[in-house]
Amino acid sequence: MNTFSEENYLKAIFRLSQMPAVSKISTSAIAESLGNNPASVVDMIRKLTDKQLIEYDKKKGVKLTAQGEKDAIQIIRKHRLWEVFLLEKLEYRWDEIHDIAEELEHIKHTDLADRLDKFLGFPEYDPHGDPIPKANGKMAKSFSASLADGKTGSTYRVAAVRDTSSAFLQYLHKLKISIGTQIRLIEQIAFDQSLVISIDNGEPTTVSSKFVENILIS
Amino acid sequence: MNTFSEENYLKAIFRLSQMPAVSKISTSAIAESLGNNPASVVDMIRKLTDKQLIEYDKKKGVKLTAQGEKDAIQIIRKHRLWEVFLLEKLEYRWDEIHDIAEELEHIKHTDLADRLDKFLGFPEYDPHGDPIPKANGKMAKSFSASLADGKTGSTYRVAAVRDTSSAFLQYLHKLKISIGTQIRLIEQIAFDQSLVISIDNGEPTTVSSKFVENILIS
């Protein structure tokens, strides 16, 4: 059985392994991802290597073993299922659920994920648009196309969000954007790449390029 | 904010303070209750005293402060609400829920208990018959009359269980006894105080005195 901390490292490593831009999972990348000191990461790399959950090669960086990936996916499964529970059953807001799920994901008991899954009606996606791994570890591909790469004049459907910080989610809430919202790209401002968009055919609104980068479309 | 460990100590101390047989909450009583070494308890007594959650007097033993009791009750509230959730919503068995709730009770977030309470329809008692504290900390009195003190020939309603171990609960399950079951005391065997009982007017069954001591009646 893995500790909370080991689980958080596995999850962070898995997340990095899913990012196409990251070719090598380095000590410093893990440290940054978790907000920890690189020296602490070195210790944990040793520990997880001993437990055969990762492999570490100075050249190639960190890689999850089959077992490590399996463990990571089960934590992600629980995280996303709990998020659905918190939003749909306990009526928490979009921007509140992630942090609570961060704690709930570590609760260990045979069947817990499966029972929760059944209770929630086997949801496919979590409230941020991320796919929920199935009991067997199979997981649909995450949405990766960003609204930032959309064409001016076209309309897109919000499928997921890249950033799950409450600052971003609260901003989305304020703009009345959620999963399923239609966004039309009206114009890009040459000066700073900010964009004029229309939300569900509403009045034009200007948002930053950083903002649209964090919106994923289907 | 208190750590998991501090919370478990507060809960143990609260539980001891509710036991009429316990006149003084001693280091060793806490140690036994938690399965820890007395030396560890001494350390934690110091820590909780510094945090003003308990008061310790060599003569009178340990006492929760107002704040300590408040904190303890909130953990018990969460524990019992989660137990209801696990049984009613996730369909866990009676004997499985306690251990999972032991972990869930430590999840901290404003509102979590209140939202769960609302979602569950404001239950009064947990699946073991223990009263669930209200948001304001008010709590109905626990059932304390034991079936062991019943009169031969009389019939009693099972209101709660004193022991919540899975061994005991599985045995109850096997005997088809749960909260609300009617039990008639037929005869006490002089030799070893074992009792012949009838469960919901069924065939006579013999159980030990230890067994009936752990059944609470209303």
Place this chain on the structure above:
DNA sequence: TAATAAAATTAGTTTTGTCTAATTTTATTA
């Protein structure tokens, strides 16, 4: 290539919560 910068690692420290073994204090009993 040599100088510099960045990344990784080592060494040592801290906090939390536990332990064992030894000792001291308190209570019980002959």
Place this chain on the structure above:
DNA sequence: TAATAAAATTAGACAAAACTAATTTTATTA
């Protein structure tokens, strides 16, 4: 009361997970 037993405490150790500061290794760039 004196001897003994039980309870509480102290002292010191350990594991987990983090840290800082110093050093070494690797990569980049003049």
